[in-house]
Amino acid sequence: MAPEKIEALTSTRLKTDEMIINMGPQHPATHGVLRLLLTLDGEFVKHVEPVVGHLHRAQEWQGQNRTWFQYQALIDRVDYLSGMFTSWAMARAAEKVDGCQVPLRGEYMRVIVSEMNRITSHLLWLGTYGIDLGAMFGFPFYPFREREKLLDLLEAISGQRMMFNYIRIGGVQSEAPPGWFAKVSEFVKEFPDRVDEYEAILTNNPIFIKRTKGVGILKKQLALDYGVTGPSLRASGVPLDLRKTKPYSVYDRLKFEVPIHEGDGDTFDRYVLRVKEMRESNEILRQCLEQIPGGTADELRERRKACNSCGKADCSNCGGDLMIMAKKQNAGLRIKAGEGFDAIESPRGILGCYIISTGGDTAYRFKWRNPSFCNLAALPDLLIDHPIADIMAIFGSIDVILPDVDR
């Protein structure tokens, strides 16, 4: 071969074309339907454009065209892995506009079910994240075992396994069934050991560490710029957790730490942080079970035998702090005119709800601020210069749930 031809083939000046590849929307690891338009240089990502909206169900439009009462039942679908939080955000915003106070027992019940829901959400993330990284066999069943227990408990109290519709405007829907509190305390006692089991499999696993350490570093400045919130932000070292920074509900009565990782914020840090969060949620659950006014539902039922469950507001067994619902709801529920925004800390970040009411039975404008939507916007910058094999490791680690993005 002529020397110049050899030179042309082997030199670094060899020109390669970039290739555009479509990933998704039916990729099994996208936890929904996300389409990524990848521009690749060989194996490495040069540009990403996420295409969202495949699951758009016009949740905001429905909020404006259904009554408050009807829409309450729909909003668990906004983020189906943490339905309690979407209900809670909407209930809080509506209560703020309406000026209605939730009784203390109702608030504690909300915290209990929400923290249980947070654990189930993180457990599902942990299991599927194992699958995303290729641990197809065995591991996912460990977190799912505990998740099933929690979902059974949530089903017992709300009637539904995932679309709870349990937290309502003004309180919660119903008192816990007999024996429910005992089962929750049982779970709270055994759960730390179970987390040890997951950690025994993953935290020091050389394959897991190789796949995650130093991969997908979310720099603090980038996270702040994109408005990333939740565990992904805290893994980058920013202590923003609404439960601590703007304590809502009864979080100011509970003692808990907000885990913050002072590392570079790579994929492994986000894993470590979520595992720590599960332990903290468990701790919050334990304290709530001790502090809840009126004690367990069974104790309360015993006490109420004295007054024959009269339900009067001035009764020492039924009224005041021991109620679970501030005002009785019916289908004609109306919210006073006004506008308000309220946000809570969901498993994925700050979940907010902006309501404009004109005093009618529907909202004038209903706007969701979804953590997944904002976190996903930072994904393109995280993926640049990573190989294709890391895309799902990084995408999985920011814990985006697509119905929450598309609503």
Place this chain on the structure above:
Amino acid sequence: MSEEKATDKPAQESLSAGPFGQFLLEHGIPSTRLADSCGVETIELEEKHLEGAMKRFRNSAEVALDLLIAVSGVDSPETFDSVYHLWSYSNSNELVVKVRVPKSSVAAGQLPTVTSLTPFWSAANWHERESYDLVGIRYVGHPYLRRILNPWDWEGHPLRRDYKQVVDALNDKNPHSFR
């Protein structure tokens, strides 16, 4: 369905500027204070002052409103509103900023325009795309203003009050239609 009434009463002139309004005045930017939304200061800015005000809110160390929570487009009876919820990472400051474009100033077939905040927050990128998609507010200076939740070839802006759904297979009354 409720009657669509005015969302809020005409701004009361008597409200004196709140802390954030004062802060803006010190920098020579006029703003109108609206009725508080659930205890959070709410100000209205003219569209031309939006960029300067946001720059100061974000970069000043004392105010530090550096977390853009949400950009919401609202189709009010008289105006198109772009509502910004600003929070702070480091303190508990909260502010609601509204930019209102009167419907009378929007020419037929045109979209109302508001300055884009993407130079200050990358977060504004997707929020503004969403607001453009659903309410139809054009953000001037946005690098990639394209529909985000609806398909790219969608017609109309679904969260407008006068939006009529285009005919599809479900609501098509024409028996000869092939849809």
